[in-house]
Amino acid sequence: MRITPIILTLLIFTFGELSQPLFAQPILIPSPITGDQKINFILLQVNDIYEITPVSEEGGIARLATLKKQLLAENPNTYLILAGDTFSPSALGTAKVNGAQLNGRQMIDTLNRAGLDFATLGNHEFDLKEEEFKQRLQESTALWVISNVTDPQGKLFPNTVANHILTVIDTDQETAKIGLFGLVLPSNPRNYVKYQDILTVAAQQTAELNSQVNMTIAITHLSVDQDCQLANQQPEIDLILGGHEHQNMAVETGENQPKIYKADANARTAYIHRITYHLDTQKIEIQSELKHLTADIPPDPQVAQAVNEWVKIAYEGFHKEGFEPEKVIAEIPISLNGLERKVRNHSTELTELLAETMRLAIPDTEIAFFNSGAIRIDDILLPGKLTQYDIIRILPFGGIIVAIDIKGNLLKQVLEIGQANAGNGGYLQTAGIALIDNQWLINDQPLDPNRIYRAAVNNFLLTGKEVGLDFFNRTHPDLKILIEGPDLRQTFIAELQKRYNFLKNYDRI
Ligand SMILES: [Zn+2]
Secondary structure, eight states: OOOOHHHHHHHHHHHTTOSSOSSOOOOOOOOOOOSOOEEEEEEEEEOOOOOSSOBTTBOOHHHHHHHHHHHHHHOSOEEEEEESOOSSOOTGGGOEETTEEOTTHHHHHHHHHHTEEEEEOOGGGGGSOHHHHHHHHHHOOSEEEOSSEEOTTSOOOTTEESEEEEEEEOTTSOEEEEEEEEEEOSOSOOTTOEEOOHHHHHHHHHHHHHTTOSEEEEEEESOHHHHHHHHHHOTTOOEEEEOSSSSOEEEOOSTTSOEEEEOOGGGTEEEEEEEEEETTTOOEEEEEEEEEOOTTSOOOHHHHHHHHHHHHHHHHHHHHTTOOTTOEEEEESSOEEOOHHHHTTSOOHHHHHHHHHHHHHSTTOOEEEEEGGGOOOOSEEOSEEEEHHHHHHHOTTOOEEEEEEEEHHHHHHHHHHHHHTTTSTTOEEEESEEEETTEEEETTEEOOTTSEEEEEEEGGGGBTOSTTOTTOBTTOTTEEEEEEEEEHHHHHHHHHHHHTOOHHHHTTO
16 A cells, blocks of 8 residues: 555554554655656546457457556556446447346446546437436446536536546655546437537636646547647647547647547557656656557456356346347358448448348338448457347347338438438448439439338437438328338348358357
């Protein structure tokens, strides 16, 4: 145990009057002030974690726990920071236990065990209903630092603060004060959340913290463009620890401006920032290392046990819903690319296969389309065995396939918005639809605005909640619901089994 001045004072106060001290008091001799007094500390940064087990051989909370322990051994002033997105959407989180989905309980429990110190909210935290969202915050042993969201009355959510001053005490009892504040992009509107303007709040927070701290760090869950704007507008910030893009990056934003760091999703990588603060010159040195969480890092046994327990609980839930997550359903000869940066901008073998599955699921359907945000795996499934759990990972939200009759002019409008949504989850994936030389083709024929087309869509798309598609909902007069069809995931599983007919080979596994 390190003895801080507070503890030392307490010991003297408690035992000072006793003639026989109960134990020898530690004597603290401050080292003489030399020319270069400095304080070293480590920030271990992760962001966008939805899986507690490794994904494609990398990541896993048990390895993250080990990495934090290793860094703590190197420097007791090590802090684990999450830059948003973990309550949702997770494949395991969709498992129902005692009638309710886990919805991130497994994430919070394992991150608690891994020693998460600070976190900010990501847009997906608000996927949860208000009560569950607050419940997850209360379950977390980390402090959630978020400056630009409150409830509609302006009240902070439980276990959140608008900023935090972290006092780092070195072995020489020198201290540095680190100001933390947090920002999230307002992309997930909910009636229990009030967002404030990111840059306005950032200016207020920076001004408030600057007079009190030696270093200011923004923990953000913003698009990288928004992070760059933040760096340009608030060059007083010393470091931006970000998330949201799911891929690692280290972005230089300009001279005397903070750098932006983001790690890969699912703790496949983590950023280790070794920071030195020079007390005399007030200079800050930051050495950042991108660390892959591979098999080189052994899983922490206790956290691994908790992870296995959650997997067991979730799999039991999936079994009750008719899934067999561990069951091999097919051996695929191709890669299925579900990386978000791919599927939110292009079609891939995976999106084509899924759209085609939807079109085939209901007879007489000409076309199919779905929002690319339905695909959450953010990973590439390589040729080889595919399990039911992989399908749950691809489509954690599940849902059903709905057959509709849609008028050509409405279809065109929807497709154009889907195209304009490139980069976000509202980008549409299609079957039987092509855009060639700025012309929409429906099964190779030009789209006729007056014709009625029969289409298969996922039910989420008809909620009006997709970006720019609020008008596209069940009440639109140019749209008729025909069939509330089969389960999307079960249909996809069946199609894969049929297409890559290796089921019999794996029946015994
Ligand atoms: Zn995000």
